Amino acid sequence: MAAEGKMDALGQFELHTALGGLGRSVNFTNSNLMMLLGGGLIIGLLYYGMKPRAVVPGRLQSLAEISYSGLLSMTEGSIGPEGRRFFPFIFTLFFFVLMGNMLGLLPYSFTYTSHIAVTFGLALLVIVVVTAVALRIHGMHFFSYFFPEGAPKLLAPLIIPIEVISYLSRPVSLSIRLFANMVAGHVMFEVFATFIVLLGGAGVLGASIGILPLVLNVVLVGFELLVAALQAYVFAILTCIYLHDAVHLH
Amino acid sequence: MSDDKGGSFEERLQAAQTRQASNAPAPASGAKGTASPMGIGVRVGIELVSALAVSVAIGWGLDRWLGTRPWFLALFVLLGGAAGVANVWRLMMPRSPR
Numbered sequence: 001m002a003a004e005g006k007m008d009a010l011g012q013f014e015l016h017t018a019l020g021g022l023g024r025s026v027n028f029t030n031s032n033l034m035m036l037l038g039g040g041l042i043i044g045l046l047y048y049g050m051k052p053r054a055v056v057p058g059r060l061q062s063l064a065e066i067s068y069s070g071l072l073s074m075t076e077g078s079i080g081p082e083g084r085r086f087f088p089f090i091f092t093l094f095f096f097v098l099m100g101n102m103l104g105l106l107p108y109s110f111t112y113t114s115h116i117a118v119t120f121g122l123a124l125l126v127i128v129v130v131t132a133v134a135l136r137i138h139g140m141h142f143f144s145y146f147f148p149e150g151a152p153k154l155l156a157p158l159i160i161p162i163e164v165i166s167y168l169s170r171p172v173s174l175s176i177r178l179f180a181n182m183v184a185g186h187v188m189f190e191v192f193a194t195f196i197v198l199l200g201g202a203g204v205l206g207a208s209i210g211i212l213p214l215v216l217n218v219v220l221v222g223f224e225l226l227v228a229a230l231q232a233y234v235f236a237i238l239t240c241i242y243l244h245d246a247v248h249l250h
Numbered sequence: 251m252s253d254d255k256g257g258s259f260e261e262r263l264q265a266a267q268t269r270q271a272s273n274a275p276a277p278a279s280g281a282k283g284t285a286s287p288m289g290i291g292v293r294v295g296i297e298l299v300s301a302l303a304v305s306v307a308i309g310w311g312l313d314r315w316l317g318t319r320p321w322f323l324a325l326f327v328l329l330g331g332a333a334g335v336a337n338v339w340r341l342m343m344p345r346s347p348r
Contacts, residue, residue, distance in 0.1 A: 158329075158332075161326075161329050161333075162329055162332050162333045162336055163333075163336075165301055165304055165305045165308070165326075165329055165330055165333035166301060166333040166336050166337050166340075168304045168308075169297070169300040169301040169303070169304040169305075169333060169334070169337060172300035172301075172303055172304055173296050173297055173299075173300035173301075173337075176296055176299070176300055177292075177293070177296050180296070
């Protein structure tokens with residue numbers, strides 16, 4: 001697609017060290033920088049948003065309150081009333097992913113959720129927490145999860161491996177879903193942006209056709225905003241559903 | 251969640267209890283209902299692929315460990331396919347109404 005020049009649609013996902021010499025010496029990458037920025041923004045939103053403590057909230061306070069109460073009701077709605085104790089975990093997870101997706105849409109920034117190492121790390125954390133919660137609550141009874149009640153004993157050697165694989169595939173599908181959505185969106189941006197540049201260099205006719213990919217890219221920004229929020233939500237609600245399974249074992 | 255300013259403690263407790271009670275029986279309905287055909291297709295694909303990926307990794311690892319070159323891999327590819335279909339089944343079917 002980008003035969004000439006050095007337009008490489010995957011170049012945007014490369015890691016570089018940030019913060020000059022200091023960053024180089026400790027391998028502090030642009031990904032880490034964006035993570036810190038994202039974390040800082042969340043804490044800043046909650047701290048400065050809740051600082052006025054007004055009865056009638058202003059914009060920032062209402063943003064903080066809505067995000068808190070919305071996620072709380074989602075957590076309690078999908079896990080049940082006892083899901084409240086997992087709320088800090090869900091909240092942190094949701095906002096970390098959301099910030100990664102949203103900050104990545106800014107020019108010159110970096111999307112840390114576009115690296116499978118990051119998303120798989122998050123998904124691994126989720127599955128370890130879910131398994132630990134299930135073991136803590138149900139003890140050894142947890143393993144009955146892998147063999148549904150009422151199934152014929154003869155089928156056990158078939159059902160148990162399938163259930164175990166199905167359980168282990170959760171973190172993989174969780175991480176691939178987020179990572180693939182982010183990579184696909186950003187590659188699309190770059191490909192259409194390449195079209196604009198190539199057509200723009202091809203005379204008046206080319207430049208007038210070049211408007212089309214430009215318009216498309218503008219539309220894509222809106223679409224990607226939706227995807228960014230949606231994928232963060234999906235990540236959070238799937239974590240909730242897994243926690244529901246862990247708490248209730250069906 | 252944030253409108254419990256007025257009223258006595260008893261009233262607020264009552265309100266909280268009814269809220270908890272109305273929350274409790276509602277089962278997790280999942281994130282379905284608003285999914286587009288495209289979204290469903292992508293989710294099904296990801297479920298199938300990830301189950302297969304996990305089982306191939308397990309089979310390959312067992313073969314490497316036990317030196318039984320193709321056999322565990324072949325077995326786990328089949329199991330992985332079945333697990334993928336089971337995942338899709340669980341994704342598409344509503345949760346059991348127990």
